[in-house]
Amino acid sequence: MLMKTAPLYLRSADDASHPQARACASCAVRKDALFGALDAQGLERIHAHIASPSLQADERIFTQGQTAAALYTIRNGIVRFERAASDGARRILRLAGRGDLIGQEALLLQPYNDDAVACTPVELCRIPQHLVQDLAAGESAVTRELMTRWQHALQEATRWADDLRSGNARRRVLQLLRVLSRHPDEQDRIWLPRREEMADMLDLTVETASRCVSQLRREHVIQTLPPRHALLNAALLAQAVQAADS
Amino acid sequence: MLMKTAPLYLRSADDASHPQARACASCAVRKDALFGALDAQGLERIHAHIASPSLQADERIFTQGQTAAALYTIRNGIVRFERAASDGARRILRLAGRGDLIGQEALLLQPYNDDAVACTPVELCRIPQHLVQDLAAGESAVTRELMTRWQHALQEATRWADDLRSGNARRRVLQLLRVLSRHPDEQDRIWLPRREEMADMLDLTVETASRCVSQLRREHVIQTLPPRHALLNAALLAQAVQAADS
DNA sequence: CGAGCCGTTGAGGGGATTCAAGCTCAGTGG
DNA sequence: CCACTGAGCTTGAATCCCCTCAACGGCTCG
Numbered sequence: 001m002l003m004k005t006a007p008l009y010l011r012s013a014d015d016a017s018h019p020q021a022r023a024c025a026s027c028a029v030r031k032d033a034l035f036g037a038l039d040a041q042g043l044e045r046i047h048a049h050i051a052s053p054s055l056q057a058d059e060r061i062f063t064q065g066q067t068a069a070a071l072y073t074i075r076n077g078i079v080r081f082e083r084a085a086s087d088g089a090r091r092i093l094r095l096a097g098r099g100d101l102i103g104q105e106a107l108l109l110q111p112y113n114d115d116a117v118a119c120t121p122v123e124l125c126r127i128p129q130h131l132v133q134d135l136a137a138g139e140s141a142v143t144r145e146l147m148t149r150w151q152h153a154l155q156e157a158t159r160w161a162d163d164l165r166s167g168n169a170r171r172r173v174l175q176l177l178r179v180l181s182r183h184p185d186e187q188d189r190i191w192l193p194r195r196e197e198m199a200d201m202l203d204l205t206v207e208t209a210s211r212c213v214s215q216l217r218r219e220h221v222i223q224t225l226p227p228r229h230a231l232l233n234a235a236l237l238a239q240a241v242q243a244a245d246s
Numbered sequence: 247m248l249m250k251t252a253p254l255y256l257r258s259a260d261d262a263s264h265p266q267a268r269a270c271a272s273c274a275v276r277k278d279a280l281f282g283a284l285d286a287q288g289l290e291r292i293h294a295h296i297a298s299p300s301l302q303a304d305e306r307i308f309t310q311g312q313t314a315a316a317l318y319t320i321r322n323g324i325v326r327f328e329r330a331a332s333d334g335a336r337r338i339l340r341l342a343g344r345g346d347l348i349g350q351e352a353l354l355l356q357p358y359n360d361d362a363v364a365c366t367p368v369e370l371c372r373i374p375q376h377l378v379q380d381l382a383a384g385e386s387a388v389t390r391e392l393m394t395r396w397q398h399a400l401q402e403a404t405r406w407a408d409d410l411r412s413g414n415a416r417r418r419v420l421q422l423l424r425v426l427s428r429h430p431d432e433q434d435r436i437w438l439p440r441r442e443e444m445a446d447m448l449d450l451t452v453e454t455a456s457r458c459v460s461q462l463r464r465e466h467v468i469q470t471l472p473p474r475h476a477l478l479n480a481a482l483l484a485q486a487v488q489a490a491d492s
Numbered sequence: 493c494g495a496g497c498c499g500t501t502g503a504g505g506g507g508a509t510t511c512a513a514g515c516t517c518a519g520t521g522g
Numbered sequence: 523c524c525a526c527t528g529a530g531c532t533t534g535a536a537t538c539c540c541c542t543c544a545a546c547g548g549c550t551c552g
Contacts, residue, residue: 034391042388078429078437082446092447094406097429101395120437135388142288142381143389145280149347150396157403160340165411166449169508183324183343191324191366195531200328201338203412205509210532226517226531415540441499451541456500472499472549 020047032099033073033125034132042135051126061102061116061124068106070128074098077122081114083162087246091166093158095119107132108148113155164202171244172202173212177222178241181232192222192230216240266293278345279319279371280378288381297372307348307362307370314352316374320344323368327360329408333492337412339404341365353378354394359401410448417490418448419458423468424487427478438468438476462486 024047030036035043052075055061061072064083074096081093081102093114096102102116106129136143163175176198180190193201198209216222221240223231270293276282281289298321301307307318310329320342327339327348339360342348348362352375382389409421422444426436439447444455462468467486469477 034395035388036391080443080447090446091449092443094403095425095429096399096402100398101392102399104392104396104399107392119439119443132388132392136386136392138384138386139389140382140384142280142378143385145282146347146350146353146378146382146393147396149280150350150393150400152346153342153348153350154396154400154403156342156346157340157400157407161403161407161411165407179341183341193365197326197338197365200336201326203337206530207510207532208508210530211508214532452498453500453542454540456498457540460500 018047020050020052023047023052024050027075027125029073029075029099033075034101034127046127046131046135049128049131053124053126055118055122055124057118057120057122059118059122061118061122062112064114065111068103068110068112068129070126071101071103071106071132072116072127073125074100074102075123075125078119079116079122080119081116081158083114085166085245091162093161104147105151107136108144108151110151113158167245169202169204169208169212170215171241172204173198173209173216174221174237174241174244176201177216177232177237181234181237185229189225189229189231192224192228194228264293266296266298269293269298270296273321273371275319275321275345279321280347280373292373292377292381295374295377299370299372301364301368301370303364303366303368305364305368307364307368308358310360311357314349314356314358314375316372317347317349317352317378318362318373319371320346320348321369321371324365325362325368326365327362327404329360331412331491337408339407350393351397354390354397356397359404413491415448415450415454415458416461417487418450419444419455419462420467420483420487420490422447423462423478423483427480427483431475435471435475435477438470438474440474 021043024030024035024043027033035046055077061079062068076098079096079100079102081096083091083093085091096116103112105111105113109129163179164172166172176193177190180192184190195206195209195213198204198213199206202209213222213224217224219236219240221233221236223233225231267289270276270281270289273279281292301323307325308314322344325342325346325348327342329337329339331337342362349358351357351359355375409425410418412418422439423436426438430436441452441455441459444450444459445452448455459468459470463470465482465486467479467482469479471477
């Protein structure tokens with residue numbers, strides 16, 4: 001692509017027409033960040049809309065469930081994603097650091113999935129959602145579908161850590177049954193993993209998994225139908241899940 | 247958009263010019279799947295390259311580290327993502343079911359991150375990587391960067407479940423230190439979370455987290471520098487991590 | 493200097509693991 | 523037809539790791 005002027009990042013900072021252009025051009029993480037691939041013309045179009053907020057430790061960037069208006073690149077510092085369990089306990093689901101993009105769900109017009117909170121003093125680059133949509137205006141429907149699926153995979157992976165790797169054995173088995181109940185077969189039976197598979201999903205031993213399933217069978221929450229199938233009592237399951245993490 | 251012929255999915259199955267076109271047009275999950283948004287012309291371009299493999303339970307779809315040549319939509323059945331720990335233990339990281347897209351890393355020319363194995367009999371739609379790249383040919387560099395970051399977030403979330411939510415308390419704390427060591431400050435110190443934060447990351451109690459940190463301090467793996475900072479002995483840390491999960 | 497937060501350490505109890513044995517069930521071959 | 527086998531599931535008993543409850547010390551800050 002031919003450019004009439006030198007790329008913005010090659011100009012000296014003080015030629016730039018807009019104050020934020022200087023900030024963007026001299027940004028230490030620009031080459032690693034979302035807009036690293038953008039040329040000078042692209043950068044010119046966006047810098048007026050970008051802000052560079054700084055936060056102190058324990059300040060919140062966004063909140064779970066909030067309508068997502070912007071995504072952020074982390075220029076410096078560490079951010080944690082957390083979520084409040086129904087019993088009030090907090091679960092920290094992952095960290096993000098310099099160069100990472102957070103709040104991508106904004107692009108899909110979804111609410112934020114978790115709280116994002118600064119662990120250390122943090123410097124951000126705030127990118128309004130509409131800006132990326134404009135830049136990606138030429139994108140095909142397939143591209144958008146792809147992003148939606150990527151986000152879905154991310155949510156599932158997060159849910160796995162949150163639901164199946166937290167709490168005691170009984171709670172984990174119950175949560176697994178809840179996940180499996182979303183994939184019923186034609187006769188409304190669920191696929192019930194081998195005890196060894198359950199163990200590897202929940203980070204338990206085979207014996208503990210077996211003991212939990214047996215207990216739930218005695219409570220009529222589940223009825224096992226060998227081989228590797230089962231019927232769930234949805235009401236009792238919901239009740240047991242509720243009781244287990246409150 | 248004007249179309250010269252009726253949309254493919256409205257024609258009766260036997261007018262379709264290519265056998266796979268019938269399969270695609272009548273696919274039960276088409277409206278939920280990646281190419282659901284595609285019009286008749288798009289579908290015409292791709293169906294010749296799509297295959298619909300069926301697998302039995304415990305057959306493998308792809309393998310961790312393999313060069314990713316294709317991505318897959320799950321038309322039926324349940325698929326597990328798993329990974330072998332260095333001690334030979336298996337960790338199941340998440341499940342995917344009907345309508346889910348798996349192996350997206352293929353689009354970014356990355357190797358597959360985990361093994362994907364059929365849990366039940368599975369029907370897939372195999373989409374060669376080059377096909378999506380062609381369809382998304384008009385995509386901007388920013389779009390590609392976005393996908394890369396989405397994949398990065400997915401990997402981090404998966405790693406979190408794998409490393410920080412598995413094994414005993416000592417192993418989890420060591421893995422956390424390993425993660426934190428990737429975000430050093432200017433003086434090569436790491437940010438060391440409060441014990442309460444560590445507990446919420448690792449699903450432990452404050453006391454257990456404190457005991458582990460104290461123990462590692464006695465072993466000279468870590469030197470705490472209040473407030474909330476520390477120096478790591480990289481060699482001892484690597485050795486301790488190695489010992490903890492072998 | 494007392495209050496409160498944070499980290500540490502101890503003692504006791506409980507839940508998960510470990511080790512072991514017995515069970516069901518499908519497949520095999522006498 | 524039925525003993526034999528092996529894989530998977532279940533249950534018991536002992537052990538161990540982590541949790542719970544508690545007390546205490548260092549530190550900051552009003």
